[in-house]
Amino acid sequence: MELSKRAKNLKPSPTLMITAKAKELKAKGIDIIGFGAGEPDFDTPSYVKEGAIKALKEGKTKYTPAAGIPELREAITQKLKLKNKIDYVVSEVVVVPGAKMGLYEIFASILDEKDEVIVPSPYWVSYPEQIELCDGKPVFLELSEKENFILTAEKLKTVITKKTKALVLNTPSNPTGAVIPQEELEKIADLCLQNNILIISDECYEEFTYEKPHTSIASLSPEVKAITFTVGAFSKSYSMTGWRLGWVAAPQTYTQAIINIQSQTISNPTSFAQYGALEALKDNGEFPKMMRQEFRKRRDYLLSELADIQGVTCPKPEGAFYAFPNLSYYIKGKIKNDLDLVSYLLEEAKIAVVPGSAFGKEGYIRMSYATSMENIKEGLKRMKQALKKLL
Numbered sequence: 001m002e003l004s005k006r007a008k009n010l011k012p013s014p015t016l017m018i019t020a021k022a023k024e025l026k027a028k029g030i031d032i033i034g035f036g037a038g039e040p041d042f043d044t045p046s047y048v049k050e051g052a053i054k055a056l057k058e059g060k061t062k063y064t065p066a067a068g069i070p071e072l073r074e075a076i077t078q079k080l081k082l083k084n085k086i087d088y089v090v091s092e093v094v095v096v097p098g099a100k101m102g103l104y105e106i107f108a109s110i111l112d113e114k115d116e117v118i119v120p121s122p123y124w125v126s127y128p129e130q131i132e133l134c135d136g137k138p139v140f141l142e143l144s145e146k147e148n149f150i151l152t153a154e155k156l157k158t159v160i161t162k163k164t165k166a167l168v169l170n171t172p173s174n175p176t177g178a179v180i181p182q183e184e185l186e187k188i189a190d191l192c193l194q195n196n197i198l199i200i201s202d203e204c205y206e207e208f209t210y211e212k213p214h215t216s217i218a219s220l221s222p223e224v225k226a227i228t229f230t231v232g233a234f235s236k237s238y239s240m241t242g243w244r245l246g247w248v249a250a251p252q253t254y255t256q257a258i259i260n261i262q263s264q265t266i267s268n269p270t271s272f273a274q275y276g277a278l279e280a281l282k283d284n285g286e287f288p289k290m291m292r293q294e295f296r297k298r299r300d301y302l303l304s305e306l307a308d309i310q311g312v313t314c315p316k317p318e319g320a321f322y323a324f325p326n327l328s329y330y331i332k333g334k335i336k337n338d339l340d341l342v343s344y345l346l347e348e349a350k351i352a353v354v355p356g357s358a359f360g361k362e363g364y365i366r367m368s369y370a371t372s373m374e375n376i377k378e379g380l381k382r383m384k385q386a387l388k389k390l391l
C-alpha cells in the first residue's frame with residue numbers, strides 16, 4: 001500500500017536529526033561537543049518535578065478536560081495578564097502538549113486548501129511542514145543579515161496577496177535570535193489589521209531577551225489581540241522540553257476549535273505533567289531569570305570569539321539561545337554547501353552545529369549556546385582550528 005501524499009512529502013525535523021546524530025557519536029565514545037541542542041542544558045526545577053510526583057501519588061493520573069486542568073488554564077491566564085500585559089479570560093487559553101502541537105492545531109483550525117501563510121525566513125523548521133500538512137501554502141519572506149534578520153512592515157507589504165490568511169511571527173527568533181522592536185511590531189500589527197491577516201505569534205523564547213524586554217504583539221491593543229494567537233511553552237522557559245506542555249491563547253472561536261481538535265486527537269495534555277507546570281508558574285520568573293543571566297554571558301563570549309574568526313560575520317542575537325553566523329566564506333573547493341561544512345566540522349572538529357539551509361538560509365550555521373561555558377570554549381577552539389585548515 002502507498003503512503004499518503006501528505007506522509008510522503010513530510011520531511012523529518014533536521015534539528016532533531018542532528019541532535020540524535022551527535023548523541024549517537026557520543027554514545028560510541030567520540031568526544032563530540034554539541035551546539036545543536038534546541039533545549040536549555042539546565043535540569044527542570046525540583047519544585048516542578050515535585051509537583052508532578054505529588055500529583056502521581058495522589059492518583060491524578062486520569063483524563064483531564066481536553067483544554068487542560070482549570071487551575072493551569074487560570075495560572076497561564078494570570079501570567080499572560082501580569083507578564084505579557086494581555087487581558088485574556090480563561091476560555092481564551094488552552095493547554096497544549098507543547099508549542100509545536102499548539103502551532104499545528106492553529107494551522108489545522110484556520111487553513112483551507114492553498115491559503116497562504118507568510119513565513120519570514122530564516123524560519124523555525126516546523127512551520128512550512130506543518131502549514132503544508134494542513135493544506136496551506138507557506139510564502140517565504142527573505143530576511144537578510146544586513147537587517148539583522150528583523151522583520152519589518154515595509155518588507156511584509158511586498159508578499160501580501162488576497163490569499164494571505166496568516167503571518168507567523170517568531171520573536172525572539174529561532175534560528176537567528178532576532179528580536180523585533182516594539183515600534184516595528186506596531187507597524188506589522190497595523191498592516192495585518194488593514195489586510196485582514198491573522199497573526200500567529202510564537203513566543204516560546206519570551207524569557208530570553210538580553211537587550212530589551214519582550215513585547216507580546218497581542219498586548220498592543222484589543223483589536224490586535226482579536227486577530228492574534230499567542231503561543232508559549234514551558235519547554236524552554238522552565239527547561240521542560242520533555243514534558244510537552246505549552247499554551248495557545250486566542251479569541252474563543254479559535255480556542256474552541258483547538259479544544260475540539262484536542263478532544264478528537266490527543267484527548268488532553270498529560271495529567272500529572274500539568275500539575276508540575278502549575279508549580280513552575282508559582283516561581284514568579286526566578287528560574288528563567290537565572291537561565292537568562294547565564295545565557296547572556298555565554299552569548300557574549302560566543303559572539304566575541306566568532307568575531308575573531310577570519311571571514312565570519314554574525315548579527316548580534318538579542319534573544320533566544322542561538323547565534324546564526326555566516327560561514328559562506330568557507331564554502332569553496334571541496335566544501336560545496338553548508339551541509340558539507342557541517343559534516344566537515346563534525347568529523348574534523350568534533351562539533352555538532354545545524355546547517356542554515358535547514359532554516360531556509362544556505363551558507364550559515366546555527367549554534368546553540370545552551371551548553372556549558374566550558375563546552376563553548378573548547379568547541380570554539382576546535383572550530384577555529386578546523387576552519388583555519390580550510391583557508
Ligand SMILES: Cc1ncc(COP(=O)(O)O)c(C=O)c1O
Nearest residue numbers: 038098099100124174204233235
Ligand atoms: C520557535 C519554536 N517554536 C516552537 C517550538 C516547539 O516547542 P515545544 O517543545 O514546546 O513544542 C520550538 C522548539 O524548538 C521552537 O524553537
